Amino acid sequence: MPSTNRKPLTWFGLESCRWVFILQRIPPIILGIWTLVHLADRPSKASWLSALPRTALESSIAAEYQGDRADHSKIDLRALKDPTVLYLAKNSPAVATNVA
DSSP, X not given: OOOOOOXXXXXXXXXXXXXXXXXXXXXXXXXXXXXXXXXXXXXXXXXTSOHHHHHHHHHHXXXXXXXXXXXTTSOOOGGGGOHHXXXXXXXXXXXXXXXX
């Protein structure tokens, strides 16, 4: 009968399965840091855009921002009368807790 009393493989004091989790997290961390450093957050800062698309995007964003500021003063509760919204609101807690 084979012995099942094997010691787990360890590297630097951690078991091998923990190293798998550590190594899986390295590429997303590197990609996230690269994205924060190299990706432009505004069209005006994007060096790969030519002048015409850059100005068009900036004016579109500015127009949306001005439109959003004007619309926030009103409260619209029509969505609360929608049967689909009511159904999802009723069933979401049950699905999240596996009661359904």
